[in-house]
Amino acid sequence: MSERRAIPxxxxxxNPVPRRLLPWIVFFLxxxxxxxxxxxxxxxxxxxxxxxxxxxxxxxxxxxxTLAQHVGASLGRIIPGWIIxxxxxxxxxxxxxxxxxxxxxxxxxxxxxxxxxxIALLPLLILWFGIGEPSKIATIALGVFFPTVISxxxxxxxxxxxxxxxxxxxGLPATDIVAKIVLPGAMPGILAGFRISASxxxxxxxxxxxxxxxxxxxxxxxxxGNLMQTDQLLAGVVMLSILGLLISWGLGSVERSxxxxx
Amino acid sequence: xPLHIEKVSHGYGPVEALADVSLDIADGETVALIxxxxxxxxxxxxxxxxxxxxxxxRVTLSGAPPADSLNPFxxxxxxxxxxxxxxxxxxxxxxxxHRALGASERRERIAASLAMTGxxxxxAAYPKQLSGGMRQRVGIARALVVRPAVLLLDEPLSALDAxxxxxxxxxxxxxxxxEKSTRVYVTHNLEEAARLADRIVVLSRxxxxxxxxxxxxxxxxxxxxxxxxxxxxxxxxxxxxxxxDEAATADREMQRV
Numbered sequence: 001m002s003e004r005r006a007i008p009x010x011x012x013x014x015n016p017v018p019r020r021l022l023p024w025i026v027f028f029l030x031x032x033x034x035x036x037x038x039x040x041x042x043x044x045x046x047x048x049x050x051x052x053x054x055x056x057x058x059x060x061x062x063x064x065x066t067l068a069q070h071v072g073a074s075l076g077r078i079i080p081g082w083i084i085x086x087x088x089x090x091x092x093x094x095x096x097x098x099x100x101x102x103x104x105x106x107x108x109x110x111x112x113x114x115x116x117x118x119i120a121l122l123p124l125l126i127l128w129f130g131i132g133e134p135s136k137i138a139t140i141a142l143g144v145f146f147p148t149v150i151s152x153x154x155x156x157x158x159x160x161x162x163x164x165x166x167x168x169x170x171g172l173p174a175t176d177i178v179a180k181i182v183l184p185g186a187m188p189g190i191l192a193g194f195r196i197s198a199s200x201x202x203x204x205x206x207x208x209x210x211x212x213x214x215x216x217x218x219x220x221x222x223x224x225g226n227l228m229q230t231d232q233l234l235a236g237v238v239m240l241s242i243l244g245l246l247i248s249w250g251l252g253s254v255e256r257s258x259x260x261x262x
Numbered sequence: 263x264p265l266h267i268e269k270v271s272h273g274y275g276p277v278e279a280l281a282d283v284s285l286d287i288a289d290g291e292t293v294a295l296i297x298x299x300x301x302x303x304x305x306x307x308x309x310x311x312x313x314x315x316x317x318x319x320r321v322t323l324s325g326a327p328p329a330d331s332l333n334p335f336x337x338x339x340x341x342x343x344x345x346x347x348x349x350x351x352x353x354x355x356x357x358x359x360h361r362a363l364g365a366s367e368r369r370e371r372i373a374a375s376l377a378m379t380g381x382x383x384x385x386a387a388y389p390k391q392l393s394g395g396m397r398q399r400v401g402i403a404r405a406l407v408v409r410p411a412v413l414l415l416d417e418p419l420s421a422l423d424a425x426x427x428x429x430x431x432x433x434x435x436x437x438x439x440x441e442k443s444t445r446v447y448v449t450h451n452l453e454e455a456a457r458l459a460d461r462i463v464v465l466s467r468x469x470x471x472x473x474x475x476x477x478x479x480x481x482x483x484x485x486x487x488x489x490x491x492x493x494x495x496x497x498x499x500x501x502x503x504x505x506x507d508e509a510a511t512a513d514r515e516m517q518r519v
Contacts, residue, residue, distance in 0.1 A: 166343035169311055170357045170408065171333050180356065184347045261347040261388050 049231040054238060057231040066220075071239060073215035074205055077133060081140025082201045088141070089148025089197070090190070096149065097156025097186065098178060110149050118143035119207045126212070136208040143204040144197040151193025152186065159185035188262070191255050198247045206240065217243070263323050263334065263411040263444055264289050265310070270319035271469075272305050278469035279305045282319070285463060285472065289325070292438070292445040292482065294455035297465030297473075298505060298512035303448045304416055306470070310446060311335040311414045327411035332361045336410035340417040342401045344389040351376065351385040354404045361408075375407040378437060395426035399433070406441060413445045419454060431457055435482055452505075456497040457485055464504045467512040474504055 031051050037043050038050030045053065061067040095102040096110075122139050129135040159182050167177040209218025221236035265287040272280040280302035287293050295303040308314035310321055312335060327334035336357075344353050354372050363371075376382045379399040389397055398418060405413060418434075419427040431454065438445070449455055455462045462476045478497060480490050 162339065162341055162343050163345065165313060166337070166339060167356075169313055169333075169335075169337045170404075172356075172360055176360050180359075181345065184345070187347075259347075261390070 046228065046230060049234060053231040054234045057229075057235040058238065061232065061235055067235075067239065070215050070217050070220045070236075071243075073213070073219075074209065074217045074243070077136045077208070077216065078140060078201050078205045081137040081205070082144050082198065084137070085141035085144025085201070086148050086194070086197060089145040090152050092145075093149040093152025094156065094183075094186075097153035098182065103153065106149070110146060114146040114150065118146075118204060119211075122208055122211055131212055136205075136213065139208050140201050140204045143200045147197045147200060148193055151196065152190055155186035155189025155193070156182055158189055188259055191251070191258065194251050194254075195248065198251060199244070202240070202244055202247070263325055263327055265412065265444065265446075266322045266324070267306070267310070268320050268322060270306065270309060270316045270321065272302065272309060272314065272317045273469075280309075280316075281469035281471050283465075283470065283472055284319075285475075287444060287446065290442055290444055292447060292458060292460045294447045294449060294459035294462045295465060296449055296452065296455050296462060296501065296505070297470060298467045298509040299450065300468045300512055300515070301465040301508075302468060302470030303465055306465075307337075307414050307416050307446060307448050310412070311337055313337075323412075328409065331409045331411045332363075333357065333408035334411040336405045336408055336413055338398075338401050338405050338413065338415045338418045340420050342389070342394075342397045342421070344397060344400055344404075346389050349386050349388055350381055350392070350400050350403075353389070353400055354407050357404050357408050371407050375403040378406060378440070379403040379433070393426070394422050395430055398422065398430060402434070402437070406437070410443050413443045415445065415447045415449075417449055418447075420449070420451070427451075427454075434458060439483060452498050452501045453494075455501065456494045458482060462497070462501065464501065467508045467515070473508075476500060 034043075035051045038045070038048070038052075043050070049057075058067070092102075092106060092110075096106045097103070118139055121142060122135065125135040125138045125142075129138055163181050163185060164177055167181050172180070205216070206218035206221070209216035210222045213219040217236050217239055221233055221240075224230070224233040224236060267283055267285040267287070270280060270283045271278070279300075283306060285293075295306060297303050305314060309316045345356065348356065351372055354375055355368070358368050358371065373382070376385055379402050381396070381399055381403055384392065384396065389400065392400070398421075401418070419430055422430065435458065447455070447459060456478070460478060460482065462478070463472055464474045464476070465471065466473045476497065478485075478493070480493060484490060485494060
């Protein structure tokens with residue numbers, strides 16, 4: 001018998017494991033490096049203000065109430081816009097998911113209109129609704145509507161047919177099959193669609209506010225840029241990031257509670 | 263409830279799945295349908311429960327289903343068909359919710375059905391927390407809760423491993439000793455057919471026709487006894503000799519499709 005040798009290990013890896021601390025460390029290292037570069041005079045303050053300057057600007061905007069005014073104006077557009085677009089989109093998308101006729105009628109229209117960048121319709125919507133809030137809300141609603149329709153009807157398609165057959169085999173009426181099998185089964189897809197439509201809403205909000213608004217985070221960022229107040233500009237961008245994170249956190253907690261069974 | 267399959271044929275477009283099948287099933291009988299892949303046995307089961315419309319022929323029944331049967335034709339599915347967002351008890355309750363039933367009777371039926379399948383302690387669990395065998399027990403409990411007159415079993419044990427399958431066969435026999443329904447059991451597993459059925463209907467490959475009907479005289483409850491081991495082996499051998507060549511041909515056919 002020859003010498004015994006261990007079999008070399010060649011498995012493992014390719015399996016993401018959560019690391020609690022690492023994300024924070026990287027985040028703070030990046031900020032610290034940025035601050036260090038600013039303090040050492042490597043970054044011109046006008047074009048790239050230091051993190052401290054941005055935080056300072058945020059604090060000033062917060063205390064003098066400017067921030068609340070702009071954020072309030074933005075929320076007053078994105079919330080009704082998203083709710084209207086989502087409500088109408090879900091109604092249309094679920095109808096297309098459940099009824100063949102609704103799908104045959106709706107699919108060509110949705111396919112033709114979905115690729116249009118909705119901001120291109122803002123001038124038309126301004127002509128229709130005036131320069132005030134309704135045209136901005138309508139732009140956001142329109143932008144949210146199409147991805148919601150698509151996610152809702154494909155979510156209906158993804159409900160396993162055998163579950164529907166099971167419902168039929170127990171004599172469930174069609175309304176019960178929709179309410180107890182199709183809708184809950186489509187929920188994961190619908191909620192995933194909310195994430196997409198929320199990011200579309202944020203994008204359109206900023207674009208619409210840059211085109212014509214006195215208040216709102218988009219208008220504020222644009223004005224700060226025109227005045228070369230880059231610390232305020234970045235403060236506005238940080239607000240947008242926080243807004244996006246809050247939305248995604250909110251949707252995440254809705255998903256966790258609605259989809260607890262997963 | 264006696265069932266009569268009268269010259270039933272079915273096709274999916276140009277593909278003929280079932281050709282001219284006629285069969286009478288007696289009240290309280292367990293009939294196994296076996297045959298090679300694609301022989302139309304699941305199609306026939308779908309027609310029996312009214313989920314598929316036959317291209318020609320019809321299925322009739324004589325006599326009325328018992329008064330307490332809420333869903334005379336009830337399926338047990340190969341993939342269990344449980345709603346993952348409902349607990350075990352709520353999955354069973356699904357079969358009753360749309361029926362006019364008092365709350366207390368509903369509760370009693372669900373409790374009895376869970377007890378009969380050994381699920382009483384798992385009422386609040388969700389399907390993903392359960393093993394395959396337990397999931398199929400939920401499927402069985404949901405079928406029993408409506409007191410079916412005809413139980414339609416579509417390869418109920420095919421998704422389970424060999425040991426779990428053995429356990430569930432014992433469970434099914436224990437349940438059938440108490441529950442008086444007529445059963446049609448589709449399987450490709452010869453042992454399941456020999457252990458569970460009073461009569462085994464062998465279908466040919468596509469389009470499915472009845473090739474042979476084998477009646478086993480020993481009651482299912484006694485087949486586990488060692489003196490009948492030879493009988494089961496004999497049935498198994500006969501079934502295999504009927505199916506072997508067809509299965510091989512069907513297998514090569516499936517490769518080409």
